[in-house]
Amino acid sequence: MLKMAHVFARFMMLCTLVFSHPLIAATWTINSSSELAAKLLTANAGDTLTLLPAHYLGQFEINKALTLTGHEGAIIDAQGSGCAIKIAANNVTIDGLIIQNWGADLYERNAGILIDENTANIAIKHNQLHGDGFGIRADHSQALTISHNHISGNSQLHILDRGDGIYLNRVEQALIEFNHIKQVRDGVYIESSKGSLVTNNRFYQQQYGIHYMYSENDEAYGNYSQDVSGGFAIMSSKSVYLHHNWAQNATEYGVLLNITNGARIEYNVLHNIHNPQGDATLGNEGRAIFIYGALDNEIHGNEFARSDIGIAMAMGGEKNRIYGNNFIDNLIQVKYVGDELLQWSQQGRGNYWSGYMGWDHGQDGIGDQRYQPNDSMDKLFWRYPEAKFLMNSPIVSLLRWVESQLAVLSATGIYDDFPLMQPITVENVSNPLFDDVVHHQPNTDLIAKSEFADE
Structure with missing residues (x-):
């Protein structure tokens, strides 16, 4: 019995050493839609997936802490439906992609990038997004950074049928900076959220540049709105x-x-x-x-x-x-x-x-x-x-x-x-x-x- 206890103790010590030791993050080079879908399933948390110049067709989901980046000409095309990328994990970065042609169903939250509920520490930067629904949408999340993106909607749609460039619902501590947004419904829409900072963004040809609803303790400076219905709308909000x-x-x-x-x-x-x-x-x-x-x-x-x-x-x-x-x-x-x-x-x-x-x-x-x-x-x-x-x-x-x-x-x-x-x-x-x-x-x-x- 003592021998078995000793063996079990050593086994537990070994497990502790193995699982407490940080894995070395890997970088994977991707060049096809099927390879991207497969690698999103098999990559380890902390890995980087780098897309070579190509069209990546379909809808993709990230459910672990990954960095998804691309060389110039790496295009993710949702083929007119759903979300191009759905993020369902913490500590995710999307950097340097062209994302296009996602769905137009606003009730189903169709978006170029959909940040799902109960996520945190998401960074979306240096991307180009063009589509009918939301450019970037986040629900019930925290600690988001959305930076240096170009987002454009479909100017052929009625302005109220377009998605917002950036839509935040029940999001805390969001930083939105240096984005260029045009031909959407609202450039940045913030609802029931707290502590956002929106700075140095440019808004053109849309309903409102920044639109706050039921929000509090937010700050916005250095933003520029032109050729819009309204520059900055603050509704039912405080501080x-x-x-x-x-x-x-x-x-x-x-x-x-x-x-x-x-x-x-x-x-x-x-x-x-x-x-x-x-x-x-x-x-x-x-x-x-x-x-x-x-x-x-x-x-x-x-x-x-x-x-x-x-x-x-x-x-x-x-x-x-x-x-x-x-x-x-x-x-x-x-x-x-x-x-x-x-x-x-x-x-x-x-x-x-x-x-x-x-x-x-x-x-x-x-x-x-x-x-x-x-x-x-x-x-x-x-x-x-x-x-x-x-x-x-x-x-x-x-x-x-x-x-x-x-x-x-x-x-x-x-x-x-x-x-x-x-x-x-x-x-x-x-x-x-x-x-x-x-x-x-x-x-x-x-x-x-x-x-x-x-x-």
């Missing part, structure tokens, strides 16, 4: 820090705050937000920023310029701090039809208004006379747009002049008691070219700096 971004040539808005609390909107440039089919009677003009039922947000240091409306506010959006912004040459600087009297300044400093005609006798950079962006006639026409044919009539001009001379303080509306005489400098916003990079340390400790940021 989002949106700063140093650029949006131009959007039709609906540059930034949307919809039932959002505790956001900081700082040092963003929002230009040329114009809806060619905009109609005041329908309320669908282009708005540099639209605040709808959003509370306790800080809007500071931004530039709202050359848009149909600088700021539009409705449905309980009054309780926000708005100061130190530039309002430059918007057709309507502010559109607010509400029941409160709001002061847009803080600690003796207001905003810069390109239409302000006051004086600065104290030479302190602050206008001596309060600024009222809209008078009573403006609010009358907003409430009764069918009377807009009277806007340029002599009697309306006379009433506007009388009101300005009497400096009547109405019971509702927007006032700035400390209008700035000169526009502010919007700090550290890069020229919106794809190769430009905005360098900021993340404002919070939500996520570590990516190892790919300087590539």
